[in-house]
Amino acid sequence: MQKKIILVTVLLAAMQMVFAQNDGSQTSLFTEKQQQLRITAENVRLVPDTKNGGYHLYVKKTLNVNSILLTETTKDPAGKNDSYAYRAKEYNSINGDEIRLLDGKKLESEGAKYSLVDSTVEDTSFFGPAFHIYIPETIVYGYDWSRKGEVKIGKGTFINIRSFEKPYADYTGDYMDSPFMFDFRVVKRVVKKPAPKPAPESEPEPDPVEEPETILTDDYNPIASEKFKELSDDIIYSKGPETIIEDIKGLLENIEDKDNLDLVFAIDATGSMKNDIDKLKTDMYPLLEELFGGSPGARIGLLFYRDYGDTFKYMDLPVKVYPFTSNFTSFSKNLNSIRIYGKEGGDIPEAVYEAMYASCEFYSWRTTAQKKIILIGDAEPHPTPRGSGKYSKDYVMKIADSRKIKIHSILLPKD
Structure with missing residues (x-):
């Protein structure tokens, strides 16, 4: 009893x-x-x-x-x-x-x-x-x-x-x-004009105009935001599938010498990213053709990352690496090869620093090229190094700086 x-x-x-x-x-x-x-x-x-x-x-x-x-x-x-x-x-x-x-x-x-x-x-x-x-x-x-x-x-x-x-x-x-x-x-509001005196005959209501409105949102992971800012020259707060293609376009459309560009997309491939990656699968190829179709010298690499214990493993890191290519059909094929079922990883710390290390070290960057990494994810890196224990923010930033690689971040809403 x-x-x-x-x-x-x-x-x-x-x-x-x-x-x-x-x-x-x-x-x-x-x-x-x-x-x-x-x-x-x-x-x-x-x-x-x-x-x-x-x-x-x-x-x-x-x-x-x-x-x-x-x-x-x-x-x-x-x-x-x-x-x-x-x-x-x-x-x-x-x-x-x-x-x-x-x-x-x-x-x-x-x-x-x-x-x-x-x-x-x-x-x-x-x-x-x-x-x-x-x-x-x-x-x-x-x-x-x-x-x-x-x-x-x-x-x-x-x-x-x-x-x-x-x-x-x-x-x-x-x-x-x-x-x-x-x-x-951006919200639409009707802006009414004051009626003159004497009032004329009734006029139709003016069309709504778009005005910015400030809101508080709980869509984003604050730790991820802080850590992405530490890595990046800039950070974009994406609305997910709704804006992710335009967010990427905004980072790339003003590059002048596109033939001299080496670019790696480092993308979180855990379950919470499924809808975002599905959007990339359908719309990235047209975007790359629009931006770089006339620049045969542009080279695009692709890296997916998860976390230790997941299925990815390359050089003892939880990443999947696809080398630079100027063939956007090949890039799209690599992008579409990833399968996400919604249960991989989660909104917990991921191998972000390892992904940045792999992006810097596992690609054949041209010495004279403009070198860029676009980090896309929704979760923060581990607060203390995992695996070999050497992949910290300071370590990977030192490598990126020595190679003159600029990192840009797109933070997605937490799922």
């Missing part, structure tokens, strides 16, 4: 745990109670402050959330360094008087002033009760005795909305992190 009681207790405890991906670096366990604190994209809204700059962030009040705090999205992979809370540089009436607790005590130090925190719910026309935080154009984090810095809000800026069970961002209760990225989308 005692064994049965113990077993039931263990099962009940296990049933309260659910799997959820953390902020991109690893898979973590959260209780059902913590999951109820998660913030989703449909429950956040940004409103630009046209007078002072910055944005007003509204987060819908849900049953279990009683305060929110904006923090960094990334932290030390070893878990030794905390992610810091964001702060405004100066007082504002929206959040300047909000209370924040730590260890049961009100934080009143200079380093805690103007934290982007809210426990005071207000009524809104779109959410009903909602938390409200004013995010200035520039926010700060950290302390003089530790790491610190400033963040200028723009496309690609990540913030983490930390939601708390208790008011005042009190860590004595449960809390949950929900990372978001600032993004811009």
